[in-house]
Amino acid sequence: MPEGHVIHRLAEHLNTTFGDRELEFSSPQGRFAVEAASLNGHRIALAEAWGKQLFIDVDLDAPEHIIHIHLGLIGGLKLTPFADPTGAVRLRITNGHTAADLRGPQWCRLITDAERDAAVARLGADPLRPDADPESTWIRVHRSKKSIGALMMDQKLFAGVGNIYRAEVLFRLGLDPRTPGKNLDRGEFDAIWADLVDLMATGVRDGRIDTVRPEHTPEAMHREPREDDHGGEVYVYRRAGQPCHVCGTPVETTVLEGRNLFWCPRCQG
Structure with missing residues (x-):
């Protein structure tokens, strides 16, 4: 989708x-x-x-x-x-x-x-809209026992966020996707929101999802570009079993509420 x-x-x-x-x-x-x-x-x-x-x-x-x-x-x-x-x-x-x-x-x-x-x-705050107010999203996340990985896929909380941005933002911030929302502090939530705003705006501009930092691009790491129908360079999305670009640990995957979840057990441990 x-x-x-x-x-x-x-x-x-x-x-x-x-x-x-x-x-x-x-x-x-x-x-x-x-x-x-x-x-x-x-x-x-x-x-x-x-x-x-x-x-x-x-x-x-x-x-x-x-x-x-x-x-x-x-x-x-x-x-x-x-x-x-x-x-x-x-x-x-x-x-x-x-x-x-x-x-x-x-x-x-x-x-x-x-x-x-x-x-x-019926929709939550949209990181791409200048009129978005994430305050109500924070309140609901902070009260929830559900994992942040599940909450970020809830369109009544994070409108427009899908499986790729969910996985990549949590990796970039070193957050375990299985962490209950109520265990996040405000600084962690604000960092999630800010990264979504930046990455999704870049996606609008470029027409693809790129989430790796400059030091982890194919050119910087002397590796082959990613080949995937979704395009873009990512850290963990659809990279199960492949080495993490940061630490080399194999990327793990599981099914969370019907969707595939990807994360690095070391960087997000």
């Missing part, structure tokens, strides 16, 4: 590419045809991300004027030069030169302002 930096990057591209232009909305697949027809010929007022959810506000004078998209595990939204659509395109947005095609989302629906506000209210 795409992590929050992907959705924020998409929102930026939609605003830059389509902002302030009359657009064609369609549903080549047909499953969003009625909604797309109501939007056709209108403009995007604002596309914005909250965590892993995308909201596209269209300047339509009707209660339902916001496209609410969650890509889920297999969904994708890609901007490409205009061409005839291929495959099962749920929603197409185009200005005649560029097309944004949505395929396989968990959901794509047209909602009202109130419904958007209700969806956002």
